[in-house]
Amino acid sequence: MSTEVSDSTNLSEKKDFLVRSSSLKDVRNFSREVFEKFKINEELREELVLAIAEAAQNIVKHAYKDYPDTQDRMAVRISCTDKELEISFFDKGKPVEKSKVKHRAIDDVKPGGLGTFFIQEIMDSIKFKEGDKPWINNLVLTKKL
Amino acid sequence: MTYKVTDEGDTSTVFLDGEIDMDKTEGAKEVIFPLIDAGKNVNLNLSSVQYMDSSGISVLIESHQKALEKGTKLVIKDVSKSVLKVIMMAKLEQILNLE
Numbered sequence: 001m002s003t004e005v006s007d008s009t010n011l012s013e014k015k016d017f018l019v020r021s022s023s024l025k026d027v028r029n030f031s032r033e034v035f036e037k038f039k040i041n042e043e044l045r046e047e048l049v050l051a052i053a054e055a056a057q058n059i060v061k062h063a064y065k066d067y068p069d070t071q072d073r074m075a076v077r078i079s080c081t082d083k084e085l086e087i088s089f090f091d092k093g094k095p096v097e098k099s100k101v102k103h104r105a106i107d108d109v110k111p112g113g114l115g116t117f118f119i120q121e122i123m124d125s126i127k128f129k130e131g132d133k134p135w136i137n138n139l140v141l142t143k144k145l
Numbered sequence: 146m147t148y149k150v151t152d153e154g155d156t157s158t159v160f161l162d163g164e165i166d167m168d169k170t171e172g173a174k175e176v177i178f179p180l181i182d183a184g185k186n187v188n189l190n191l192s193s194v195q196y197m198d199s200s201g202i203s204v205l206i207e208s209h210q211k212a213l214e215k216g217t218k219l220v221i222k223d224v225s226k227s228v229l230k231v232i233m234m235a236k237l238e239q240i241l242n243l244e
Contacts, residue, residue, distance in 0.1 A: 025166065057199070057200070060167070115198070115199040
């Protein structure tokens with residue numbers, strides 16, 4: 001884990017993970033550690049951990065769909081001011097087609113399609129950006145505190 | 146995730162624990178689906194599951210639908226507060242059989 005910025009009003013932690021489903025537990029543990037450090041209340045903390053884990057899962061499932069044995073790494077950066085939390089994801093997988101990112105209709109009960117819905121329910125904004133080299137995708141989630 | 150299964154008549158109770166995510170769902174299905182396929186009613190005890198993401202919720206939906214198809218019943222019992230919150234976020238509390 002690296003602390004990028006640390007002063008009284010702006011904190012930021014970043015860590016990278018191998019892109020695979022077995023890393024999701026490490027992503028959650030990293031997030032919990034950071035939120036504890038940032039003194040985010042426990043109830044919100046677990047919601048945020050779910051949103052982060054769903055976004056990381058989407059990288060594994062979609063951006064690297066055809067590359068289950070990749071050695072690529074994805075990075076998660078959590079930044080916090082006194083007013084807002086910003087969570088960024090960086091990966092080198094298949095470029096995200098924004099038009100295809102949508103959840104299933106919530107009343108059409110069937111397995112799958114809920115991860116993006118959870119992210120939307122928990123976070124205030126979701127933005128897909130092109131990543132600066134070497135990254136391909138950069139997803140940015142924000143939540144007002 | 147670890148699990149334990151107990152049997153009583155035509156009902157099996159599956160006790161899952163730990164955190165159920167994309168990495169653990171195949172293991173959960175391998176325990177639950179054969180019981181439903183064998184015509185058993187299944188109680189799924191989630192009291193020791195502290196975290197479940199959308200992949201875990203998909204296993205609950207798939208198991209519920211499979212049980213309906215087979216004419217058996219899947220009951221989800223003793224759901225921990227954290228997992229119940231996710232079930233409610235997915236608006237499934239009226240769809241799944243929760244006790």
